Amino acid sequence: xxxxxxxxxxxxxxxxxxxxxxxxxxxxxxxxxxxxxxxxxxxxxxxxxxxxxxxxxxxxxxxxxxxxxxxxxxxxxxxxxxxxxxxxxxxxxxxxxxxxxxxxxxxxxxxxxxxxxx
Amino acid sequence: xxxxxxxxxxxxxxxxxxxxxxxxxxxxxxxxxxxxxxxxxxxxxxxxxxxxxxxxxxxxxxxxxxxxxxxxxxxxxxxxxxxxxxxxxxxxxxxxxxxxxxxxxxxxxxx
Numbered sequence: 005x006x007x008x009x010x011x012x013x014x015x016x017x018x019x020x021x022x023x024x025x026x027x028x029x030x031x032x033x034x035x036x037x038x039x040x041x042x043x044x045x046x047x048x049x050x051x052x053x054x055x056x057x058x059x060x061x062x063x064x065x066x067x068x069x070x071x072x073x074x075x076x077x078x079x080x081x082x083x084x085x086x087x088x089x090x091x092x093x094x095x096x097x098x099x100x101x102x103x104x105x106x107x108x109x110x111x112x113x114x115x116x117x118x119x120x121x122x
Numbered sequence: 123x124x125x126x127x128x129x130x131x132x133x134x135x136x137x138x139x140x141x142x143x144x145x146x147x148x149x150x151x152x153x154x155x156x157x158x159x160x161x162x163x164x165x166x167x168x169x170x171x172x173x174x175x176x177x178x179x180x181x182x183x184x185x186x187x188x189x190x191x192x193x194x195x196x197x198x199x200x201x202x203x204x205x206x207x208x209x210x211x212x213x214x215x216x217x218x219x220x221x222x223x224x225x226x227x228x229x230x231x232x233x
Contacts, residue, residue: 008164037220046225047210060218094164110156111212111221113164 007031008114010095016120023082025117027095035098036078037062037111038070040091047094053078085121093117124149124216128209128224136232139201143227145211146193153219155187155194158210160226165210168196201231 011026029036037052039062049062051070059070067089071079078097082089096111126147135141147155154172158165169178171187171194178185182201187194198205208228212221 039223044225047212047223049220052220062220110167110170111165112167115163 008095008097008112010093010114010117012117013115014118014120016122017085018122019084019086021085021121023085023119023121025080025082025093025095025119027078027080027114028076029078029095029097029112030076031097031099031112032075033097033099033112034075036072037096037098038068038078038080039094039096040064041094041116042091050080050093082119085119087121089119090121091119093119124213124222126211126213126222126224128211128227130227131225132228132230134230134232135201137202139231140197140199141201141229143196143198143209143211143229144193145195145224147211147213147222148192149213149215149222150217151215151219152189153214156212156214156221157185157194157196158212160208160210161206168209198229201229203231203233205229206231 008029017023038050039047041047048064050068053059053072056075069081094116095114098111129144154170156170157168169185174189182199185196208226210226211224214221
């Protein structure tokens with residue numbers, strides 16, 4: 005079965021703390037993504053990665069960084085958490101598109117990490 | 123700017139009703155449109171549509187895409203309380219080929 009696992013379901017941190025959100029997928033997917041989801045704003049892409057050690061900025065990368073040292077693991081880092089980063093964070097993965105047609109548009113999501121910054 | 127707009131934002135119906143959820147888009151380099159259902163946790167995949175006019179069906183849910191008018195609808199017939207969820211529409215396209223999400227439609231089905 006397809007599995008994307010986010011290590012922390014609920015976190016409470018203080019302003020200024022460094023926060024790590026971990027995501028692991030067991031599907032050998034090339035692509036991994038970090039979104040945040042806020043009421044009234046929907047899902048917004050923070051960062052994504054097409055390969056190990058590769059990262060690309062999404063729509064709202066400010067205040068975040070990422071790390072992808074292994075294919076199965078994609079970490080989101082808040083260097084100095086702020087209250088406006090209180091949100092639900094969703095990790096996702098997908099297969100890479102190849103000219104041969106091995107492609108799926110489907111994202112597989114983790115259960116989410118609800119972060120509260122006080 | 124690429125955008126995906128869903129309507130209505132929320133909807134309350136009674137069990138047995140039929141509902142239609144709408145998704146319109148303005149996205150460059152369109153590749154596909156996807157529907158997801160999100161209950162309390164991770165969004166789960168429903169459909170992916172790439173061609174106009176071809177209905178995708180799964181049980182009481184169905185969806186169709188109109189690439190000329192740039193919209194899709196998701197129909198749910200004979201709704202049940204278990205259909206209560208946020209339904210997300212997403213379009214793959216744009217300069218990077220990522221999914222661009224709408225804000226979702228919150229469906230509440232009352233017994």
